[in-house]
Amino acid sequence: MASHLxxxxxxRLEIRRPGGFSLDLDLEISAGETVALLGPNGSGKTTTxxxxxxxxxxxxxxxxxxxRPVDDPAAGIFVPPEQRRVGVVxxxxxxxxxxxxxxxxxxxxxxxxxxxxxxxxxxxxWLERLGMGELGxxxxxxxxGGQSQRVAxxxxxxxxxxxxxxxxxxxxxxxxxxxxxxxxxxxxxxxYPGPRLLITHDPAEAFLLADRVHVIEExxxxxxxxxAQIRSRPRTRYAADxxxxxLLVGTAHAGMxxxxxxxxxxxAEQETSGPVILTIHPRAISLHRQRPxxxxxxxxxxxxxxxxxxxxxxxxxxxxxxxxxxxxxxDGARALDLVEGMAIWAAVKATEVAVEPDPx
Amino acid sequence: xxxxxxxxxxxxxRPPLPLLVAAVFGVxxxxxxxxxxxxxxxxxxxxxxxxxxxxxxxxxxxxxxxLAATVISVILGVPLAWLLARVEFAGRSVIRGLVILPMVxxxxxxxxxxxxxxxxxxxxxxxxxxxxxxxxxxxIWGVVAANTFVALPFLVLTLDGALGGLDxxxxxxxxxxxxxxFTVFRRVTMPLVRPSLLAxxxxxxxxxxxEFGATITFAGNLPGRTQTLPLAVFIALESDPDAAVxxxxxxxAVSLVVIIGLRGRWWRVT
Numbered sequence: 001m002a003s004h005l006x007x008x009x010x011x012r013l014e015i016r017r018p019g020g021f022s023l024d025l026d027l028e029i030s031a032g033e034t035v036a037l038l039g040p041n042g043s044g045k046t047t048t049x050x051x052x053x054x055x056x057x058x059x060x061x062x063x064x065x066x067x068r069p070v071d072d073p074a075a076g077i078f079v080p081p082e083q084r085r086v087g088v089v090x091x092x093x094x095x096x097x098x099x100x101x102x103x104x105x106x107x108x109x110x111x112x113x114x115x116x117x118x119x120x121x122x123x124x125x126w127l128e129r130l131g132m133g134e135l136g137x138x139x140x141x142x143x144x145g146g147q148s149q150r151v152a153x154x155x156x157x158x159x160x161x162x163x164x165x166x167x168x169x170x171x172x173x174x175x176x177x178x179x180x181x182x183x184x185x186x187x188x189x190x191x192y193p194g195p196r197l198l199i200t201h202d203p204a205e206a207f208l209l210a211d212r213v214h215v216i217e218e219x220x221x222x223x224x225x226x227x228a229q230i231r232s233r234p235r236t237r238y239a240a241d242x243x244x245x246x247l248l249v250g251t252a253h254a255g256m257x258x259x260x261x262x263x264x265x266x267x268a269e270q271e272t273s274g275p276v277i278l279t280i281h282p283r284a285i286s287l288h289r290q291r292p293x294x295x296x297x298x299x300x301x302x303x304x305x306x307x308x309x310x311x312x313x314x315x316x317x318x319x320x321x322x323x324x325x326x327x328x329x330x331d332g333a334r335a336l337d338l339v340e341g342m343a344i345w346a347a348v349k350a351t352e353v354a355v356e357p358d359p360x
Numbered sequence: 361x362x363x364x365x366x367x368x369x370x371x372x373x374r375p376p377l378p379l380l381v382a383a384v385f386g387v388x389x390x391x392x393x394x395x396x397x398x399x400x401x402x403x404x405x406x407x408x409x410x411x412x413x414x415x416x417x418x419x420x421x422x423x424x425x426x427l428a429a430t431v432i433s434v435i436l437g438v439p440l441a442w443l444l445a446r447v448e449f450a451g452r453s454v455i456r457g458l459v460i461l462p463m464v465x466x467x468x469x470x471x472x473x474x475x476x477x478x479x480x481x482x483x484x485x486x487x488x489x490x491x492x493x494x495x496x497x498x499x500i501w502g503v504v505a506a507n508t509f510v511a512l513p514f515l516v517l518t519l520d521g522a523l524g525g526l527d528x529x530x531x532x533x534x535x536x537x538x539x540x541x542f543t544v545f546r547r548v549t550m551p552l553v554r555p556s557l558l559a560x561x562x563x564x565x566x567x568x569x570x571e572f573g574a575t576i577t578f579a580g581n582l583p584g585r586t587q588t589l590p591l592a593v594f595i596a597l598e599s600d601p602d603a604a605v606x607x608x609x610x611x612x613a614v615s616l617v618v619i620i621g622l623r624g625r626w627w628r629v630t
Contacts, residue, residue, distance in 0.1 A: 053535075054535075054536075055536070080535070080540075081532070081535035081536050082535050082536075082539055082540050082541075083538075084536075085538070086536060087536070088532075090529055090532075090533055094527070094529045094530060094532075094533045096534075096552075098552060098554075107534065107537050107539070107547075108537035108539075111534070111537055111538040111539035111543055111547075156536075159537055159538055
C-alpha cells in the first residue's frame with residue numbers, strides 16, 4: 001500500500017441529543033499515535049466515532065482529518081461519510097452478510113470506483129497481510145470472532161484511510177481469544193501510519209494498546225494522560241475503578257513470574273511460560289503491620305507511598321518494589337493506623353493473580 | 361402454541377370453555393366456505409370448464425394485468441418505502457396513512473375515485489384524453505391502474521417494516537467505506553432486505569390478482585378486455601355455476617401457494 005504520511009485528527013465535538021444527553025469533548029491524535037477513549041456504556045464513545053466518520057453531524061465545533069476540515073457547522077462545512085476516508089471497525093464488526101469475505105474487503109475500493117478484478121486483487125492482498133489469505137471465498141457468517149475482527153480491520157484499512165477508528169474491537173471475543181488478538185491488533189495498529197482512535201470500556205485494552213488515554217463519562221472527558229498518569233492519580237470514582245486494576249508485565253516459568261520491574265510473583269498456573277501480563281485487583285491485596293502467616297504465596301515488605309480516600313473507600317499506593325494500588329475499607333485503614341511513608345507488609349494469594357499471555 | 365417438551369404434560373390446562381367455543385367458530389369462518397366450495401366442485405369436468413374461451417381469456421388477462429401491476433408497484437413502491445423508512449420529512453406520517461388507505465377503503469370507492477381522477481372526464485383523465493385521445497377506463501390499462509391502486513400498499517408496508525428493522529450500521533459501514541447514498545441503497549440496503557422485498561412483491565401480486573371492486577367500477581366488465589378472473593367468477597355464478605366454481609378453485613390454489621410460500625414471513629407484514 002502507498003502508505004503516505006497522514007497528518008493527524010483534531011476535533012472539538014459538541015452534539016446535543018433529544019433526551020438530555022450531550023457530547024462535548026476535544027480530541028487530538030497525531031499520525032502514528034493511538035489514543036483510547038475509555039468509558040462506560042452510554043458515555044458517548046460510539047457517538048464520537050459516528051461524528052468523526054460523518055454519520056452523526058456536529059451541532060457545534062469542528063473536525064479536521066488529515067489537515068482538512070470535514071465538519072464545521074459555523075463555517076457551513078460538512079463532508080459526508082463517503083468522502084471522508086475514515087476507516088471504521090464497528091463494534092461486532094458489521095460485516096456484510098450478503099457478500100463473501102473477499103467482497104467485504106473489496107467493497108470500499110469498488111465504491112471508490114475500482115474495477116472488480118483489481119479491487120479483489122487488492123482485497124486479497126489485505127487478507128494475506130492479516131493472515132487470512134485462505135478465507136477469501138468464505139461466508140462471513142461462518143467466521144470466528146477473531147477472524148471477523150481481522151476482516152473488519154482489512155475492510156477498513158483497504159480504503160487507505162486518513163484515520164482509523166476502532167469501536168470496541170475486542171469486546172465481542174471470549175477472554176482467551178481477546179488476549180491473543182490484543183497482541184496482533186497492536187501489531188496491525190502499529191503498521192497503520194495515520195491517527196488511530198480506540199474506543200473501549202476495558203482498561204487493560206486501553207492501557208496496553210494506546211499511547212494516551214482519555215477517560216470519558218457522560219459525554220465529557222474527565223481525565224487524560226498516559227496509562228501511568230491516570231493510574232497514579234484517578235480523578236473520578238470511575239477512573240479510580242478502572243485505574244486501580246494493577247497490570248504487571250513479566251516472564252512466567254513454572255508457577256513463578258519474574259517481573260520487568262524486578263521481583264517475583266507466584267501464580268497458580270504451573271504450565272504457563274513465556275511473556276505474560278498479570279492483573280491483580282486492588283481489593284485482592286491485603287495489608288498487614290507484621291509479616292502475615294498463612295496461605296498467601298506472595299508476601300513482601302513495602303511502604304505506603306500515598307493514601308487517597310475517594311468516597312467511602314481507602315486507596316493505598318504501595319512503594320517499591322511493586323507500585324500497586326490497594327483498596328481497603330476505612331475500618332481496615334484505621335486498624336492499621338496507616339500514614340504515608342510507613343513500612344508495611346502486603347500479601348496476595350497466587351489464585352488472585354490473573355495471567356494472560358503477553359500481547360507484545 | 362406448544363409449551364416446551366419437558367413441561368408440556370404438567371402445565372397443559374384446558375383453555376376456558378367460552379374462549380375455546382368462540383375460537384372454534386372462528387376457525388369455522390375460514391373453513392366452512394372452503395369446504396362448501398370444494399363440495400360443489402365438478403371434479404370430472406374441471407379440465408373442460410377451465411378450457412372454455414371465457415375462462416382462458418379471463419385467466420390470461422388476470423395474469424397479465426396482475427403482473428403489470430406488480431411491476432409498477434415494485435418500481436414505485438421500493439423508492440417510496442425507502443423514503444418513508446430512511447428520510448425524515450414533514451408529513452411522513454400523513455403519507456404512511458395515505459399508503460394504508462387503499463387497504464381499508466372499500467375497493468368500489470377506490471374504483472370510483474380512480475374514475476373521478478383518471479376517467480375521460482376526470483381531473484387528470486380529461487386533459488390526457490383531450491391531448492392524446494387515450495383514456496384508461498374500460499381498457500386493460502384501467503385494470504392495471506385499479507390493480508396497482510390496491511396492490512401497492514402491500515409492497516410499501518412490507519418493505520417499510522423491513523427497512524425499519526434493518527441494523528442501520530450496515531449502511532453506515534458502507535458509507536464509511538466510500539459508498540454514496542445510491543450505492544448504499546443498491547449494494548447494501550436492497551440485498552439485505554431482499555427476502556422482504558420478495559414477500560411484499562408476492563403479497564402485492566396476490567392482492568392484484570384478486571381485485572374485484574375497483575376493477576369493475578373503473579375498468580368495467582368487458583370479456584376479453586377487462587374481465588379478469590374474479591369478474592368472470594361473479595358473472596359465471598349466474599350463467600354457469602360449475603364454471604364459477606372451477607375458476608374460484610384456480611384462485612384458491614394460487615392463494616394456497618402464496619400462503620405456503622410465505623409461511624414464516626407472514627407475520628412481518630404490518
